[in-house]
Amino acid sequence: MKIGRRAAKTDTGRRRLRNEDDYICEPPLFAVADGMGGARAGEVAAGIAAAALEEAGAETRGAEGVIALITEANRRIWERSLADPETAGMGAVVTAALVDAAAGTVAIGHVGDSRAYLLRNGTLAQLTTDHSLVAELVESGVLTPEEAERHPQRSAITRALGTEPAVDVDSFTVAAEPGDVFLLCSDGLSMMVADEDIASAIEAADRDPARAAEALVAAANARGGEDNVTVVLFEILEGEQAEDESPEGGKSSEPEPGPDPTPSQTSEGPKEPSGSLSRHGAGPGGRIAALLLIAAVLGIGLLGLYWGITR
Numbered sequence: 001m002k003i004g005r006r007a008a009k010t011d012t013g014r015r016r017l018r019n020e021d022d023y024i025c026e027p028p029l030f031a032v033a034d035g036m037g038g039a040r041a042g043e044v045a046a047g048i049a050a051a052a053l054e055e056a057g058a059e060t061r062g063a064e065g066v067i068a069l070i071t072e073a074n075r076r077i078w079e080r081s082l083a084d085p086e087t088a089g090m091g092a093v094v095t096a097a098l099v100d101a102a103a104g105t106v107a108i109g110h111v112g113d114s115r116a117y118l119l120r121n122g123t124l125a126q127l128t129t130d131h132s133l134v135a136e137l138v139e140s141g142v143l144t145p146e147e148a149e150r151h152p153q154r155s156a157i158t159r160a161l162g163t164e165p166a167v168d169v170d171s172f173t174v175a176a177e178p179g180d181v182f183l184l185c186s187d188g189l190s191m192m193v194a195d196e197d198i199a200s201a202i203e204a205a206d207r208d209p210a211r212a213a214e215a216l217v218a219a220a221n222a223r224g225g226e227d228n229v230t231v232v233l234f235e236i237l238e239g240e241q242a243e244d245e246s247p248e249g250g251k252s253s254e255p256e257p258g259p260d261p262t263p264s265q266t267s268e269g270p271k272e273p274s275g276s277l278s279r280h281g282a283g284p285g286g287r288i289a290a291l292l293l294i295a296a297v298l299g300i301g302l303l304g305l306y307w308g309i310t311r
Contacts, residue, residue: 001104001176003027006234007209011217013188014225021186021230022046028099029056030232032114034186036160037090041081045092045162048080049073053096063171066098066109070161070169074111077162091160095128095184099176101240106182110170113157115190117183117198118174119207124199127174131159178238181207185216188229192220202233209233 008025012018020035020042033049035042052073060069073094081087093112100107108116108127113135116127129135133156161167181202189198193216201219205211213231220229 004235004237007213008232009213010230019228021228022050031096032184035092041087041090045090049092063107067169074161074167091162106174119181176236180236184232186230188227192223
């Protein structure tokens with residue numbers, strides 16, 4: 001078994017001023033982190049969580065390995081919130097997948113209401129259980145699933161990273177099969193798009209992670225985009241993956257970075273850790289192109305002024 005194509009996309013949505021989601025799409029580790037807190041604290045919490053997960057070593061394996069990574073992320077967020085009053089009370093929810101290609105398994109670790117899905121043989125299955133108020137009410141029989149979708153407290157979560165010195169992490173291992181497509185997402189997708197529509201969007205994209213990522217984010221926004229939406233998808237293929245081989249020969253199917261953040265995203269406030277994996281902004285190439293364009297415009301303006309003076 002080996003990891004095939006993979007892709008990730010994040011979007012601020014239609015209602016929020018900032019994107020407080022973060023993600024990892026670096027085989028064999030994939031993750032989505034959704035921050036919460038005032039000012040930019042949620043953005044900071046998600047960045048800390050992603051940075052902690054990113055530090056996973058090559059020896060990290062299985063459900064116990066994922067638990068250790070998420071536990072470390074919890075510790076860092078908790079200690080930062082104690083040390084920095086501007087981030088007091090911040091937290092994040094996280095869903096992570098760690099692929100063991102040699103064993104043919106995917107270990108899932110989960111805290112909060114982000115989700116992991118598996119699309120196999122045309123059927124989409126939700127792998128994780130939401131740690132939310134409405135999920136508990138549905139499980140206890142107080143609410144039906146349909147009532148939960150409309151409940152005013154549907155975004156209230158019961159478990160998160162960084163709100164307590166210790167956290168209980170859900171973890172389990174899935175036996176993967178060739179042709180499987182795994183999806184990790186923030187609740188900005190699952191809250192707006194029904195499971196059957198998620199499955200249809202992936203199938204309509206011919207199960208291509210990059211095209212599916214674009215379609216899923218567009219679907220969430222088309223239905224209102226009430227929250228930040230982040231999706232990470234990867235496929236499982238037959239065969240063996242060399243230790244130095246990136247999926248698909250090193251060609252990532254990750255979509256091109258989006259536009260620069262809105263002014264509110266770059267305003268003063270708690271700074272993200274340097275290890276944050278946010279994919280916001282034009283990136284180095286985009287900034288260079290913008291500077292060249294500005295220089296060209298200034299050059300044309302000066303040339304026009306010179307002609308006007310010398311005529």
